[in-house]
Amino acid sequence: xxxxxxxxxxxxxxxxxxxxxxxxxxxxxxxxxxxxxxxxxxxxxxxxxxxxxxxxxxxxxxxxxxxxxxxxxxxxxxxxxxxxxxxxxxxxxxxxxxxxxxxxxxxxxxxxxx
Amino acid sequence: xxxxxxxxxxxxxxxxxxxxxxxxxxxxxxxxxxxxxxxxxxxxxxxxxxxxxxxxxxxxxxxxxxxxxxxxxxxxxxxxxxxxxxxxxxxxxxxxxxxxxxxxxxxxxxxx
Numbered sequence: 457x458x459x460x461x462x463x464x465x466x467x468x469x470x471x472x473x474x475x476x477x478x479x480x481x482x483x484x485x486x487x488x489x490x491x492x493x494x495x496x497x498x499x500x501x502x503x504x505x506x507x508x509x510x511x512x513x514x515x516x517x518x519x520x521x522x523x524x525x526x527x528x529x530x531x532x533x534x535x536x537x538x539x540x541x542x543x544x545x546x547x548x549x550x551x552x553x554x555x556x557x558x559x560x561x562x563x564x565x566x567x568x569x570x
Numbered sequence: 571x572x573x574x575x576x577x578x579x580x581x582x583x584x585x586x587x588x589x590x591x592x593x594x595x596x597x598x599x600x601x602x603x604x605x606x607x608x609x610x611x612x613x614x615x616x617x618x619x620x621x622x623x624x625x626x627x628x629x630x631x632x633x634x635x636x637x638x639x640x641x642x643x644x645x646x647x648x649x650x651x652x653x654x655x656x657x658x659x660x661x662x663x664x665x666x667x668x669x670x671x672x673x674x675x676x677x678x679x680x681x682x
Binding site for chain 1 (some may be wrong): 591607666671672674
């Protein structure tokens with residue numbers, strides 16, 4: 457059974473640009489969550505989608521957005537990139553909501569903003 | 571408020587030593603889940619274990635064991651006879667309400 461797949465693995469962008477990250481969950485999983493990981497702030501929750509609906513959102517500015525498609529694949533978009541957005545972005549999937557089910561993580565997308 | 575505290579930032583042990591990683595949590599929920607994940611240098615978070623708040627039985631899986639004590643709000647993780655491949659960052663996490671809360675992680679280095 458394939459795991460969580462995130463693409464691309466690495467991205468380099470410049471300030472002001474926008475970026476879209478993709479996540480394909482484990483087959484059959486309906487929940488996808490996104491996290492930002494930085495050395496200073498650790499792992500921070502961005503948002504969770506369950507059956508195409510945003511279920512919960514962390515404390516991030518509106519520049520961070522996401523969506524989930526009918527096949528449970530999810531995308532995350534960051535507009536007007538800032539230097540501080542440089543981070544490892546991790547996607548996790550679970551069969552049910554993350555509050556009750558085990559999340560399985562992808563390898564992440566490492567975003568560098570110059 | 572929900573919170574997970576991993577007071578040990580970095581630990582170094584010599585191969586074959588036992589090591590315990592501490593995790594203390596705070597929650598007002600009566601039903602919650604606790605997790606441990608391992609993050610090797612490759613970056614992927616690898617699921618290790620999940621416990622629910624009603625199951626305080628300790629668990630052993632090979633060289634890994636977990637001690638869950640509700641009375642002290644702790645969920646500690648012990649690696650017996652550590653190996654170099656155990657070197658990684660270990661995260662304790664709590665799920666409750668509508669979110670997943672991670673601790674700040676403990677970086678474990680096993681020296682050959």
